[in-house]
Amino acid sequence: MRLEELGTVTHAKIDWAGNLTFAVGLTALLIGITYGIQPYGGDTMGWTNPFVLGMIGGGLAMLVLFVWVERRVAEPLFDLGLFRIRAFAAGNLAGFLSALGRGGLSFVLVIWLQGIWLPLHATTTPTRRCGRASTCFR
Numbered sequence: 095m096r097l098e099e100l101g102t103v104t105h106a107k108i109d110w111a112g113n114l115t116f117a118v119g120l121t122a123l124l125i126g127i128t129y130g131i132q133p134y135g136g137d138t139m140g141w142t143n144p145f146v147l148g149m150i151g152g153g154l155a156m157l158v159l160f161v162w163v164e165r166r167v168a169e170p171l172f173d174l175g176l177f178r179i180r181a182f183a184a185g186n187l188a189g190f191l192s193a194l195g196r197g198g199l200s201f202v203l204v205i206w207l208q209g210i211w212l213p214l215h216a217t218t219t220p221t222r223r224c225g226r227a228s229t230c231f232r
Contacts, residue, residue: 111163112171119156126150 126149134140141147164170177183 106169109164109167109169109171112160112167115156115160115163116171119153119160121153122149122156123153126153 126146129143129149130139130141130146132140134143134146161174164172164174177186
């Protein structure tokens with residue numbers, strides 16, 4: 095028993111403009127978000143930092159440029175016409191919202207557990223001195 099290849103092989107050109115705009119846009123956006131949650135000046139958060147605002151704005155601008163490039167190039171990196179298919183668009187939206195929820199839950203859960211367990215750290219809680227191991231666990 096043997097499977098035969100029925101598909102046709104076509105050579106496509108690499109969409110360098112799409113790859114570059116997507117990579118730069120997403121990287122800049124993620125760097126801006128990362129530095130936005132760090133303290134800046136007298137604020138506890140860095141959302142007013144000019145670097146953060148520039149990275150987020152530049153990243154969004156590059157992603158808009160990515161959509162513009164993908165609509166005009168002959169062989170796009172991603173066919174945006176797929177989002178006209180209702181099931182495809184709904185499935186991607188559901189997957190995105192699910193990933194966003196899982197990521198947010200993981201992030202908040204880590205911070206919450208640190209807030210609970212850090213005060214119970216051995217260096218901050220009053221402990222009695224142990225002469226030998228058997229007296230430590232009474």
